[in-house]
Amino acid sequence: MYSITAHNISKDYQNGKAVVSALQDVSLQVKSGELFGLIGPDGAGKTSLIRILTTLLLPTKGTASVAGLDVVKDFKKIRQKIGYMPGRFSLYQDLSVQENLDFFASIFNTSIEANYHLIKDIYEQIAPFKDRKAGKLSGGMKQKLALSCALIHKPEVLFLDEPTTGVDVVSRKEFWQMLQHLKQEGLSILVATPYMDEAALCDRVALMQDGRFLRDQSSS
């Protein structure tokens, strides 16, 4: 059973008169409960692939599914089943930690208490700062808050785009421990990172460069 599949996905962007080919015939299968790493340098195409899988961007060519649903036809259903932590800090900087959590919970018609076991470890670390504005948190704390918000509705599949970029070494280590914990809770996780050393912390990885995988991932 696969939680994510992609078949021959290509993505072209129009840049003035030029066409930028961000993804070229990318195929991928991520098993349920797997922690899968998308490793590659800036510009490799990681964000484009994640945005297609999270239904925020249409592929130019190819098909993909998440939680058994088609990313184009079933985009609304998929959005209920996934958590997405974008690369850039995505939270409301002028809202406090608690207000951000409450806001994301209300969007999904849930509460912090409903899935507390999932975010407990992270929440306990950010709780002392719950009245602080999100914009005033350290890089590590911001990431933890963003992860808590992405988990608040108990997603089946979690997408993380460079979650540890700009985060200190200790917070990075803690962050990966949290991902292991989430995996044990049964979540499937796709994480994009430019750091080679984080590849060792994943169950499987795909190495990406210039819009392609360095090895075919569909059959492994």
Ligand SMILES: Nc1ncnc2c1ncn2[C@@H]1O[C@H](COP(=O)(O)OP(=O)(O)OP(=O)(O)O)[C@@H](O)[C@H]1O
């Ligand atoms: N909206 C856009 N218009 C034109 N080109 C784009 C657009 N978005 C991305 N690109 C180009 O597509 C390629 C892949 O970008 P993408 O952001 O997917 O890579 P990435 O691996 O996530 O890198 P980064 O970490 O820098 O975001 C790059 O050459 C980028 O410049």
